[in-house]
Amino acid sequence: MIGERIKKLRGQKGYSITELADLANVSKSYLSYIERNLNKNPSIHFLIKIANSLDVPIENLLLGIDEANYLKNTEEEILDKEWKKIIEKAIEDGIGKDDFREYINYIKFKIWEKNRK
Structure with missing residues (x-):
């Protein structure tokens, strides 16, 4: 799930797996494991690096874009x-x-x- 979201967002940004790993300063092999769902429980530290490099809120990685947009809309109602x-x-x-x-x-x-x- 998280791996699929990362892979999709990486593709939307036009990054290769090597480029994203370099931008996020993470291991290319570890990123590959995550994207292929061989490791389904990445650390929050890893996710923060990836989210920052993809310029998306971490919620997009954790929840998916639809759920993150729901939270964003809920937040907007608070303000x-x-x-x-x-x-x-x-x-x-x-x-x-x-x-x-x-x-x-x-x-x-x-x-x-x-x-x-």
């Missing part, structure tokens, strides 16, 4: 229009993910500091 606008504006202004994380940590610290007093 209302106001949140989406805030995020889009921040991105337009050049604020990156790391900036958001740093700001969130700052807010958490300020809340902790306030509650400590």
Whole structure:
């Protein structure tokens, strides 16, 4: 299953097995075993490398594209229009993910500091 998904996505990207293995910095033989379903339980570390190299969310490898799209649609329902606008504006202004994380940590610290007093 996972191997078939990897092979399909690799084909869609036009990568040979050697190219994907090189991009992901994984063993070509191990990748081949996974694609041929000789090993059906790859490590999460391996899957992250492959997903990143194929430029897809890891959910696409674990669940398949249809299921991953379902999750994506469910996630989108969680974010209302106001949140989406805030995020889009921040991105337009050049604020990156790391900036958001740093700001969130700052807010958490300020809340902790306030509650400590």
